Amino acid sequence: MWKRVFSSVLFLTLPVFGAAPAHAADDYPSRPVKMIVPYPAGGTADLMARNFCEFLGRELGQPIVVENKPGAAGQLGTSLTAKAVPDGYTLGQSNAGTFEVSPHLYKTLPYNLQSDFEQIAVMGRMGLVFGVRAESPIRTVKDLVAQAKKDPGTLSYATPGVGSSNHLNGALLATTAGFEWMHVPFKGVSEFLPAVLGGQVTVLIDQYPSMMKQLEGGKIRGIAVSTAERIPSSPDVPTFRESGYPDMVSYSWFGLMVPKGVPAPVVDRLTAASRKVLDNADYRAKVVSMGAEPGDAMRGDMQKLIAANSKVWRKVIEDNHIVVDK
Structure with a gap:
């Protein structure tokens, strides 16, 4: 667990500094928002993000501009999100590879996956x-x-x-x-x-x-x-479960996150807006048309998802001696 040690001076001034973010969150967002996608334009991650941002922007009342920052297996864009000003105007796209797999493949990462981010919602997942x-x-x-x-x-x-x-x-x-x-x-x-x-x-x-x-x-x-059920657009393709391998159920997912330190009212606003997007019938239909499934995990549930899957992939990596050049 991370511990923060505050001086007596900071404690005395805390109410003054704490009031500014809360006040700033009252009219959030008052200008366009940016989302960093750590993968190239045109790919599945990019399409999922742009689809989600279209609907999220409507809920927030401001456009959300997607910026693609590919590189280093997603580490470049993820690092930029971690270093962004925590005011809610820079969002990031989290994903299974970065949060569940990379920690077991790379000796070091340019960010701390546990302390540098706050997960908001899963936009969608696919097998x-x-x-x-x-x-x-x-x-x-x-x-x-x-x-x-x-x-x-x-x-x-x-x-x-x-x-x-x-x-x-x-x-x-x-x-x-x-x-x-x-x-x-x-x-x-x-x-x-x-x-x-x-x-x-x-x-x-x-x-x-x-x-x-x-x-x-x-x-x-x-x-x-690898999905739990057959995919509607390809009903003739069986699942691994049906094929005799019940443990071969896995998904790639893409989520919405923010850098740690974003004011709680802003996080709550993003969470509520994301929930409305995920419940929107038009959004859900659009995700399904991509051959994917709408997200169903929020905040704490995402952390549980990441922790559980991370254990599975760590074992696979260790059992198969998988290494990368870093």
């Missing part, structure tokens, strides 16, 4: 799809496991990079089912999709929204999704 090219003889997870055990080391899977949630889910399946296969990291779907379609890599693992067009177009056949 991962395990897919193969349409011509592949692998049609189910059972087929995949059987072939992997019959011909050890011959199967491979493509992901956006070492340490990504995609990578960890591939490693988790291998550990759970008791087989070995090769991880082939790429920079993104634009690189690994041709490799899978060309037969150089057996399986691709990516967030479902990124694969929707390929699944609908018949180029990729989904053999399983």
Whole structure:
């Protein structure tokens, strides 16, 4: 636990300094707000943020401008959020990779995930799809496991990079089912999709929204999704639960956060507005149309979610000796 030690002088002056933020929060927000997204424009994280900010801006009565600050596996943008003035006019996008995975992959981070941020709400979440090219003889997870055990080391899977949630889910399946296969990291779907379609890599693992067009177009056949239930837009793709792996349920999620120190009235305002967005039927429909699910966690529930998932990914990382170059 972090402890703050105040001098007697600070205690005497505290009411004076404490009154200013509360007064400033009375008319919050009185000008446009900024949200930092730690990933490139056009990706799933960016689309989720822009969709959420459109509705949140309506609730707050001010526009919210999205600024993409990609770099260092999300660390650059997250660091900028941590260092922002804590007045509520700079918001940040939290995510599963940064808060659940990175602490176990990197020896040091340029911020403290426990003390530098305050989580507000989960905007939305999405599962991962395990897919193969349409011509592949692998049609189910059972087929995949059987072939992997019959011909050890011959199967491979493509992901956006070492340490990504995609990578960890591939490693988790291998550990759970008791087989070995090769991880082939790429920079993104634009690189690994041709490799899978060309037969150089057996399986691709990516967030479902990124694969929707390929699944609908018949180029990729989904053999399983990591969601708890089947995804309405691809009802023929079974879940891992249905495929005999009940522990293979996982989601990538994107949340709203602020730097620590934002006045409580402003945090409360953002929380109430976010709740209205998540309850908005139009917003929910828009998220579903992306192949995702609306968020269902707020404030303290997010901390519990992060803590529980973090333990799972730490074990996967340790069991599979996953390391990054840092």
